[in-house]
Each structure stands twice: as C-alpha cells, then as structure tokens.
Amino acid sequence: MALIDVANLSFCYDKSYDNIFENVSFQLDTDWKLGFIGRNGRGKTTFLHLLLGKWEYQGKISAPTLFDYFPYPVPDVSLPVIEILEEIADFQLWELIRELNLLNVDEEVLYRPYFTLSQGEQTKVLLAALFLNPGHFLLIDEPTNHLDMQAREVVANYLKGKKGFILVSHDRWFLDQCIDHVLSINKTNIEVQKGNFSTWEQNKAFQDHFELAENQRLKKDIRRLEESAKRTSRWSDQVEKTKIGSRNSGLRPDRGFIGHKAAKMMKRSKAAQLRKEKAAEEKQQLLHNIDSADSLAINPLIHHAKRLVDISDLAVTYGEYPVCQGVSFCINPGDRIALCGKNGSGKSSILKLLCKDNISYTGVVTLASGLVVSTVSQDTSFLSGDLSAFAKENRLDESLFKAILRKLDFPRIQFEKKMEDFSGGQKKKVLIAKSLCQQAHLYLWDEPLNFIDVLSRIQIEDLILRHRPTMLFVEHDRTFVDKVATKKIQLE
Structure with a gap:
C-alpha cells in the first residue's frame, strides 16, 4: 500500500x-x-x-x-x-x-x-x-x-x-x-x-436532497428573521418616541423604563439580524456541487404511414466481403429499436443505408413516402469552425441549438471556441443538440453516447422516455439500451 x-x-x-x-x-x-x-x-x-x-x-x-x-x-x-x-x-x-x-x-x-x-x-x-x-x-x-x-x-x-x-x-x-x-x-x-458507481450515485442523490432541503429551511429562516428584525426595530422606534409624552395629556412618562424597554427591543432586533447573517452564511455553503440537469425536449413529426421502414432479407457487402445477411425487420411509429451485435456485424452500415449513403446491398429496403430523417453519426472528426456557422449551415435555430447545449452543461465560454478544440464529449453533444433541433419522423443515432458524461446520458434517457420519438440506434451502453429500447435486433 x-x-x-x-x-x-x-x-x-x-x-x-x-x-x-x-x-x-x-x-x-x-x-x-x-x-x-x-x-x-x-x-x-x-x-x-x-x-x-x-x-x-x-x-x-x-x-x-x-x-x-x-x-x-x-x-x-x-x-x-x-x-x-x-x-x-x-x-x-x-x-x-x-x-x-x-x-x-x-x-x-x-x-x-x-x-x-x-x-x-x-x-x-x-x-x-x-x-x-x-x-x-x-x-x-x-x-x-x-x-x-x-x-x-x-x-x-x-x-x-x-x-x-x-x-x-x-x-x-x-x-x-x-x-x-x-x-x-x-x-x-x-x-x-x-x-462503485451505484453507491456513489445513491450518496450523491442523498447529499443533494439534504442540501436542497436545508437550503429551503434556511431561506425560510432568513425571511422570518428579516421580518422579526424589522418588526422589533419598528417597535423600538415607537416606544422611544413615547419618551416625550403627550403635550396635551399633562402626564410625565417614565423615561428610564421606556428607554430600557426600547434598548431591549433593539437588542432583540440585532440578535435576529445576527441569526439571519449566520443562516445566510450557512446557506452559502450549500448547493455548490449540485449539477443541474434541465429537461431536454424534442418535437418529432407524425407520419401517416403505419410502417416507416420495411427491410427484408438484407445483405450488406463491402467489396467481396459480406458484412451482414438475412436481416429482416420493420420500424413502426413509436418504435425505439436498438441494433445490437459485435463490432463489424453491420450495425452502422444499416444506419448509413437508411441515410441513403452509397452502400452496396441486396434485399428489399422500403422507406415511407416523404420520410424525414435526423442523424447522429459515430464520427465527429469533421466538426470545425464555430457553432454559429454550424447552426447556419445545418439550418438550425441558433438560439434553440445553443440553449440545448447549455442544458447539456456547455459553458458559455465554449461558444467562443472552435469546435476542433472541443473535447470528444463536447463534439458529440454538438451532434446530439443538432438532432434535437430537427423535426423528423425517424431518428438514426449511431453510438451517440461515446465520450458523453453520465449526467447527460441520464438527461437523454429521460428525454426519449418522455417524448417517445421513433428511433433506430446503435449503442453499447447496456443501461441506456435496457431503459430506452422497445425492441432489440441482434445481428450475428
């Protein structure tokens, strides 16, 4: 050791x-x-x-x-x-x-x-x-x-x-x-x-919950103490004024008693003020490590067809080498299908084929008329230049695009940098944010979570489960697949 x-x-x-x-x-x-x-x-x-x-x-x-x-x-x-x-x-x-x-x-x-x-x-x-x-x-x-x-x-x-x-x-x-x-x-x-990660996640959730509850309690205490300090300060002022008595009453007030009472009230006001400052100081120690994970949104298009994609007896080849063969499945509205299999079994090739890339294949691939597709590619090496130009080139609402990136924990300072200087996870978030900005009938995501941090993965899971877009995706994160997929297709 x-x-x-x-x-x-x-x-x-x-x-x-x-x-x-x-x-x-x-x-x-x-x-x-x-x-x-x-x-x-x-x-x-x-x-x-x-x-x-x-x-x-x-x-x-x-x-x-x-x-x-x-x-x-x-x-x-x-x-x-x-x-x-x-x-x-x-x-x-x-x-x-x-x-x-x-x-x-x-x-x-x-x-x-x-x-x-x-x-x-x-x-x-x-x-x-x-x-x-x-x-x-x-x-x-x-x-x-x-x-x-x-x-x-x-x-x-x-x-x-x-x-x-x-x-x-x-x-x-x-x-x-x-x-x-x-x-x-x-x-x-x-x-x-x-x-392990699960015990850390449980401890983190417990600590965050405790700090949020403590923060709420201290906020209430601070408001109560502020009101108490103001109230006792007003009472002290009012009592102090009675020292002069009433000119018309002919009575002589006991100024010593009144002064003592006013001083006592002022002391209470100062004590309340000190307690308020202490509560505010305690509050400052909270929430520093709570990561916000704002909800993401997506607006998928609704297609009139009952079947968006129909694949029958598909075989994909590169040159003389078969990548996959005998593949048959269909994609209906609302499906979230995970393509599973070893590396090299043809998962990415099928996604590229549906994106109408130049892929050599045999079999029948039928797409619904007017099908609009949004993609997240596995490769991020092509990203360069600034985010504003990228948004314009891809016809994205720049404000929405950057708002999604902010929700995915993109620092504002990152908006001023070139994409080639981004980390691997930040580059992947650019492609995910682009896809979330696009209205589509079908979302084709190829290993979207590579380099993506855990909290962002959970945000994306919640988004998919809440909005239920139709998806065909490749992902090797077992937890993500188990939570999100409505169907798994195993390629041998």
Whole structure:
C-alpha cells in the first residue's frame, strides 16, 4: 500500500482565463480500483496528464509509483503487434499469452500488423501489455468507446481481477463491475468515496436532497428573521418616541423604563439580524456541487404511414466481403429499436443505408413516402469552425441549438471556441443538440453516447422516455439500451 498525495493543486491552460482545478487536495491508495467520473470538460483527462507530468501546475503531486497511460500511442501501426508490445513492457511471452487468454484474444494476433486488429482487439492487447509493468499505476482513459457489449463484459471482468488503476468511463454498468472507489470531479472540488458507481450515485442523490432541503429551511429562516428584525426595530422606534409624552395629556412618562424597554427591543432586533447573517452564511455553503440537469425536449413529426421502414432479407457487402445477411425487420411509429451485435456485424452500415449513403446491398429496403430523417453519426472528426456557422449551415435555430447545449452543461465560454478544440464529449453533444433541433419522423443515432458524461446520458434517457420519438440506434451502453429500447435486433 502506498499513497498518491495531491495537495493544493491548481491548473489552467496557457492563454486561458478559467482554472480547471483550484486548490484541490486528496489522497489515493495505489491498490485501489478507481472510477474517475465527472461532466465533460471538467478536466478528467487533464488531471491524468498532470499525473504524467506533461504540464506545469501549482501545488504538489507526490507519487511513489510510475504511471502508464491508456490509450498508449502507437506511432507505427504497420509493425507486428508483438514488437509494439515489447516497447511497452518487459515480459515473458507466456505472461503475455496468459493475459490475452483472460481477454479472449487469440495469440495469433501478436504476429499480425497492428492496424489489422479491430478496435476491440487493439484495446485488449494494449491493456494486457500495460498490466505487465510491475509496480506501475495505470491511467485508463475511456477504454469502452467503440467496444461492443460483449467486449465490454470481457474487459470489465479482466479489470475486476486487477488493482492499481484510475479508470475514466461513463458506462455505469461497466464501472459497477470493476471499481471499488470513485474519484469524482464536482463543480467546486474533487472527492474520493469508497464503493462503485451505484453507491456513489445513491450518496450523491442523498447529499443533494439534504442540501436542497436545508437550503429551503434556511431561506425560510432568513425571511422570518428579516421580518422579526424589522418588526422589533419598528417597535423600538415607537416606544422611544413615547419618551416625550403627550403635550396635551399633562402626564410625565417614565423615561428610564421606556428607554430600557426600547434598548431591549433593539437588542432583540440585532440578535435576529445576527441569526439571519449566520443562516445566510450557512446557506452559502450549500448547493455548490449540485449539477443541474434541465429537461431536454424534442418535437418529432407524425407520419401517416403505419410502417416507416420495411427491410427484408438484407445483405450488406463491402467489396467481396459480406458484412451482414438475412436481416429482416420493420420500424413502426413509436418504435425505439436498438441494433445490437459485435463490432463489424453491420450495425452502422444499416444506419448509413437508411441515410441513403452509397452502400452496396441486396434485399428489399422500403422507406415511407416523404420520410424525414435526423442523424447522429459515430464520427465527429469533421466538426470545425464555430457553432454559429454550424447552426447556419445545418439550418438550425441558433438560439434553440445553443440553449440545448447549455442544458447539456456547455459553458458559455465554449461558444467562443472552435469546435476542433472541443473535447470528444463536447463534439458529440454538438451532434446530439443538432438532432434535437430537427423535426423528423425517424431518428438514426449511431453510438451517440461515446465520450458523453453520465449526467447527460441520464438527461437523454429521460428525454426519449418522455417524448417517445421513433428511433433506430446503435449503442453499447447496456443501461441506456435496457431503459430506452422497445425492441432489440441482434445481428450475428
């Protein structure tokens, strides 16, 4: 057991006027399996790079261990896998084969060029090599992106048997399988808790509920104390005036008694004022880490047809190679269909085909007349320039588009930046916001949640369940699919 000690850490990027971290302190045990969570743009990857010593910062990070980062950069993807892995770690071949067996990877991949491996295979071989570095602490940054459900389950089981890592992931099911502590970047601090994602979520909900209730109580106390202070102050003034007596009454008031009574009332007023200030001070300590998750909206079009899409005996090919075959299903209004299957089974190809991309296929694909489609593509690399130009180019209501991004926790300062400088999650949110702005009969979303933070995933789930748009989508987040899909189609 050893501790990674972070003390008074502050950091901001050059030419930036907002701090990513400000005076944060915490400790991590090098034996922990840490899940690292937080909204997009909060600085998860930045913190990992600070641990690696990539940038200068204020404060102190002391660590009795070396760090390895995933995804490990592979400069020459034409090399055989075994040569790349030998650069990463010092191991005996039998040790590497043991790790690959745990990850359901055949050892023959070691002698293939790296670029011929699927993304899932690349993820697995790099993890296997990195865990063969004894005494190293692994920084694993979003390994599940583009992994299908089966591959996620294999990697989760693999990580469950390891220790000494920080795992950045937004997949709730995946986190629950393989972590024993949570490191969360909140709005104003960084916290460490024992448990998995579900226990963290329960604790967070309890804390938020308590703070909201306490805030309401203090607000009522402050209003009551303000009224009490004003009332006693008025009474004190009125009593003080009686010192002069009535000119016509001929009576001489007891000025000592009246003065004492007025002073007593004034003292009560000041005490109420002090209690009000204390309550206001307590109130200031609340709500700092409550993340707002405003409801999103979508306005799907209603189509008169009973069937929007009819696919019969579909086979998709790339060149001479079949991707999928014998696929038959239909999409009716109100359906939310999840296309499931391993990577490479043709899920994205079917979505592209329905978008009328140039896809080679046989079989029958029939679309309802006048069908309007809205898409979220898997790829975000084409995004560049500013958001206003993007909205104009796609004929979006710019105010609505940016309002949706704000609800998805986009800082206003981000609106001034170029999209190529956005994080992966922020780029994906741009495409989701675009689709939510568009009125369509059918929404085709291809892995919409890649890089998207947990709270935004929950917002999108709630949106879909509330407005019930007709959808065909590909997504490997098991929790999302189970909650949202009305039907699942398995591609073999």
